[in-house]
Amino acid sequence: MSLTNQPAAFRDCYHLFDRAVATPGGVRMWVSKRIEDANYFQLRMNHARVILRNESKRVYALTDPLYDRSEYDGYQVQVRGPDDEGIFWIYVRPHGLPGVNERIEPISVSEPGVEKLDLSHNHQLQLTHEAVHEPVEQDTLD
Secondary structure, three states, X not given: OOOOOOHHHHHXXXXXXXHHHHOOOOEEEEEEOOHHHHHHHHHHHHHHHHHHHHHHHHHOOOOOOOOOOOOOOOEEEEEEOOOOXXXXXXEEEEOOOOOOOOOOOOOOXXXXXXXXXXXXXXXXXXXXXXHHOOOOOHHHOO
């Protein structure tokens, strides 16, 4: 199913993003007792950001930090549930909040399956995003 690129069709999504921005910990919204409905709303929320990024490409120069950005890029949209009543929720929260990554543990280099990387022989090794990832054409990103 394709989604329209008309911002007016996503007023409910922008309203929810605005509420999340105005609340330090973000917000959640009751969606449905069907996971398909919750997943579709999550898809719409993410597409609403794509529309704003595309608009920013028309408004800002390529060198401007606001080029290809949405004011809501700092927020994650998650489906949670079902709760005790069978309801699925959409959570919109800032990235990096405590509790988002509930379990983070150190890994010991002495554990089986963990290899130690020795870079002492090459002190000039530098990995960049471009060196690690192959370039992706801009037209393929949505």
